[in-house]
Structure formats: C-alpha cells, structure tokens
Amino acid sequence: MCGMPQQPPVRSTPAGPARPDASMSLLTNVMDHSLDDGYAEAAARRRADGAGGLPKTLRAKLGLAAGLVLAALVVTVGAAQARVAAPVVAKEREELIDRIDEQTEVADELEESIDELRADVGAQQREALERNGGSDGSDLVGILAGAVAVRGPGVRLVVDDAKGAGAGGDGNPRGTSGFADTGRVRDRDMQRVVNGLWASEAEAISINGQRLTALSAIRAAGDAILVDNRPLVPPYTVLAVGDGTGLRNRFRESPDGLYLDALRESYGIRTSLSVEDELELAAAPSVIVRTAQPKTEKGTS
Template sequence: MIARQDDDAPGWRRPDASMSLLADLFAGELLDPGYAEAAARRARRADRAGGPGPRRGRLRGGGVLLVLVLTGTLIAVAGAQVRRSEPVAAEQRSRLVGEIGARTAETDGLQRRLDRLRAETERQRAAALARSDDGRRARARLARAAAAAAAAPVTGEGLVVTLDDAPRGDPDAPAARDHAAAGGRVYDQDLQVLVNGLWAAGAAAIAVNGQRLTATTAIRTAGEAIMVDYRPLARPYEVTALGDTGGLRDAFADSAADRRLRTLKERFGIGYRTRRAPDVRLPAAGPVRLRYAVPREEDGP
C-alpha cells in the first residue's frame, strides 16, 4: 500500500521546486512584486515633479555652460594682461639695450683717452731721459722692461691665426659629438692651446682680437662668452703673434697645438686658418697689478 501525502502538508517539497526559478524567468515573473511596486512609486513621484531626466539634463547643461564661461573669462583676462605687459617688456628691453650701448661707448671713450695720455707721458719721459747719458741708459732699460711686460705697443711682421665656430645649418659640416653639445663651438681651452703653442714657437708678442696678452693674462669662459682679462670677445677669434713669420710658421706647424686644431677642424667643422701679416701693430696691455714677495724677517735668538 502506497501512502499518498497531500501537497499542502507541511514539510513536503515538490520534486520540481528547484525548477521554479527557470519557470519564472521564462514566464517574465523574475522580479519580486515589492521591487516592481517601488519602481512604480518612483515613476509616479517623477511624473509629479516634472521628470528626473529633463531636470538633471538641464542642471548638467547649465554646469557645463558655467564652466565654459568661466574658462573663457580667464583666458580673455590672461590675454589682456599679456597684451598689456608686452609694451612694458619691450620698453624695458629697449632701455637696457640703450644703457648697455651708452656704457660701452663711455668705456671706449675712456680707453681712447687713456691711450692718448699714455702716449703723451711716454713722449715727455723720453724727452727728459734723452738729456743725459744716464737718462738714455735708463730709457733703454725701461724699453726692455716695457717690452717684456707688454706695457708698450709693438710693430713688425707676424702670423695671424683665426678660429671660428662651425657654420650652423651647414649639412656638410661634421656634427659635434663630444667637443661641443651645441655643435662645433670654440672654447676657451682651444684659445689657450693656440696661444701657448705660439709662445712655444717663439712669438715675441701676442694679441687676441686686439687684446694684448701678458704673463698674467687669463683666458676663460663666462657663460657662452670667451673673455680675455674679463673683456668679452666676439667671434671669429683672431690671434696675432709678432715675430719672424717664417720661423713662427715652421715651428708652429705640426706642433701639438696645430695637430689639435686641425683635428677639431676635420671632426667638428671649426674654422681654423693661418696667414702671414707683413706689418702688424699690437697695442700695449692694460695696467698690471704687481704682486711680489718679500723676505721674512728672521726671529731673534
């Protein structure tokens, strides 16, 4: 006898109860009635308030418009400030350029006056020393000392060596790799090597772009400018060595300095050329601040 149990009896589950989720899905009854009621309530409130979609859209569109207006205002204000500052900057730059030009002209005028006063002093001293034998001997010693200290101008034949930066934008010029990051620039050490090579070759006097060199002259770099005794030079750099032209050229040719400069010319395109000058005049050097040593006093016993 088979006992039949009522479907509504507690504790009994239908064998196909686990399939009810799939049945509800295919029947379109997956959502709980409570969720459906809550969604209906939100829809009714939105209808009474005018609808959430259009209101949010209007608010979002108004915010974007406000941001665009503020951005445009800021850009307009910045542009106006730049336009107002451009004339001021141009005026300040023009004033600085004018001041530099005025100071440069003033310095050149003072240098020319100094040269005239030196020449007049030399003439008066030579006239005073020529009146006696002792004076003439003193004048000869002063002339030798002045030549050694570059304190007097000199003339004669010489050798002119020119260094220059590599031409920019020249496709045939070799690219600089380790000598100059900007491409084929002349550095202060290049001029130092050249000057030392000319001294070793027997030059009696040397000037760089008209600046006479002494035993204490410094050739160095300040920023991108090469300076001789704190006076900036402009390229090309022309080094004039006074002395026997044939002897200077023969002694300088194939020296260490000449080989270095020829290598820079071949590898980096630096300008390097030499010419003879039958008649050159080198000015006197500027005043030299003398520094000397004195013997130390012996301590007593």
C-alpha cells in the same frame, strides 16, 4: 407555528447630489488623469534623485553656457588688468633702456680717458728715459711688455673646436687627463701654442684681441678659456708679430707646432696658419708690477 426570522430593517444612506458632468465620465477621467501613471512614477523618481525636471540636453546646454560666460569673464578681467599694467611695464622698460644708454656712454668716456692717459704715461716714460740717458731701447721694452700698441708683419693662427667634438683616435697627445670631450680646445692647448710662438721668436702676441704680456695667464673656467680673467670663445685667433715666413716655419717645426698637428689629426681640431704682411695689436689694458722693483746703482765716492 414557526415563523420566518425577521430581518433587521435595511437603512439606506441617502445619496448626495449628482454631479453635473456625471454623464461625461470618460472626459472627466481624461481631464483628471492627463498623465499616465507610469510617466508620473518616473517623474517622481527623478525628483527624488535630485535630477529635477530638466532634460539632460537642456542641462548640458546650460552648463556649457555657464562655462562660456565664466571664461569670457576671466578673459575680460585679464585684458583689463593687462591694459592697466601695460603703461607701467612700458615706463619701466624705457627707464631701463635709458639707464643702459647712460651707463654705456659713461663706459665709452672712461675707455677714451684710459687710452688718453695710457698715451700720456707712455710719452712721459719715454721723455724720462731720454733725460736720464735712456735710448730707443725703451720702445722695445714697451713692445715686449705689451704696454704699447704694435704694427708689423707676422702670422695669423686660428684654432677651433672639432666638428661634432667627440672622442679621438689612437695617439693621445693630451695624455691621461680624462677630458670628457677631446674635440674641444683646452686652456693648456692654447698655452702650448702661445709658448711655441714665443719660442719661435714672436715679438708680440694677442688672442682674440687680448694682448699678452709677461704677466698674462691662460686658464680654464669650466668649458671656457680665460686670458687674464677674460673669457674667450672659439674660434681662437692668435696674432703674432715677427718675421712672418721665418716665424711660421719655426713654429711648424717646433714641438708645440707638432703637438697642434697631432690634435688636428687625432681629434679633428681645426687649425689654419697663414703669413700676414701687416698686423695691428692693441696695447694690453694694464701692466701692473706688484713685486719687482728696478735695480738702482749705488754711487761710489
């Protein structure tokens, strides 16, 4: 008789003690899993990327606040440094102004001393000439040499650059000198003007207050005109003492006067010539003869 196979006995595991809140499984699940799984994964990814848990708007506000704090700190430090340096700068400025004032006073005193010495030398020269048989011709020599101040009738000639100085027209009195700007007054223009006035019997000439002598030189240094190494700026005012009306007419008809007319017509250089009843020309700063010596007559036995 075949019997039924015997099944091994089933061994049951004793169950643990039941949870007190086993009857509130839904509430328990909500409390244990308050954050949805999708949100939890997104937060984990942000933490993994280094973004942290702060929102972008909050991070931007924090960055702006940090920048403002840094800028305020820089401004504060700069203001503090400026307050510290201000007294030093003010003191240096005052010292520089004092030095300038002192040197200006010294220069003024030296100029006054030079004028006094020049007058004294002139007086002694006249006395020496009179003692040695000289005559009033010594005064004329001093005038022609520019060693003494003069006063008298004459002409006033003003020469100025053209407006919007540019290229000239057809006749070219300057020749082929290659000047880039032919509307500018050049040194050789002033040389011709002065030589024309001398040739027209001017007795004394000055340019912008600079007295001309037999040793004066009119040259150029870049765009500037130098008279005895002193730079002058336009307009150039030329004062010439002499027979006013006759001096004006002779200069106008001279080749140099015609040259000046050509500059005005072709290049727009501005000029004006007028007769003056009285002009005053100061003496030249210095008249130094380095080579020439007066000729002395040898006595005969």
